[in-house]
Amino acid sequence: MKNIVDFSKGNGLVTAIVQDAETGEILMVANMNEESLAKTIELGEAVYWSRSRKKLWHKGEESGHTQKIRGLYLDCDGDALLLKVEQIGGAACHTGKRSCFFRKLDQDSVTDVGVQVFDPGEVYKK
């Protein structure tokens, strides 16, 4: 399977779009390298590559809000993945909102349309 995913165009990374398997809502977008894709398939849970921290990122490892893989799809040119997931805890965003795409852009305005699921101050306690 690895052969058909094209990591070369994105310098070792592909785009991973994450969609709620039940509702169809787009939850977030992240990156995967070959190792994170292999781990994702092995665990049945989303594991990304964090560009900022330069390491594997098992989503939910800190908050407990993991993403169970319900379906994995590859696009026509092989450099983007679609993950249909069950979002444990009901929120994908580090802000505690259900989706990262909570800012609606209009001609001259930005509206927060997000659904707050958890308090990040509580979940990411040190």
Add this chain to the structure above:
Amino acid sequence: MKNIVDFSKGNGLVTAIVQDAETGEILMVANMNEESLAKTIELGEAVYWSRSRKKLWHKGEESGHTQKIRGLYLDCDGDALLLKVEQIGGAACHTGKRSCFFRKLDQDSVTDVGVQVFDPGEVYKK
């Protein structure tokens, strides 16, 4: 609005996820630079930046299968957009399939689950 979209992390580009506004199906993913985002807002139709051709790409300019913008959303860290669109012609992929994400990956198999909407040989005639 341009101020809140962060083009710096992606060397002038942001990721644009394209979702059918009606069905919630993910149709494709592409890139936008500042100019293509401005054009998209101006026209009310999706205009991307083609990395391979290094130019603006008004989706559907050749096939007629434009994407009417029904909603535009920005993610939490400002480097990805979600476009909810009405896909004219019913197919987003250059293969003539409804969605670019037509290859389902399983442990050891790849299945074509795409819905063929048009014949690319007919649509992209020279």
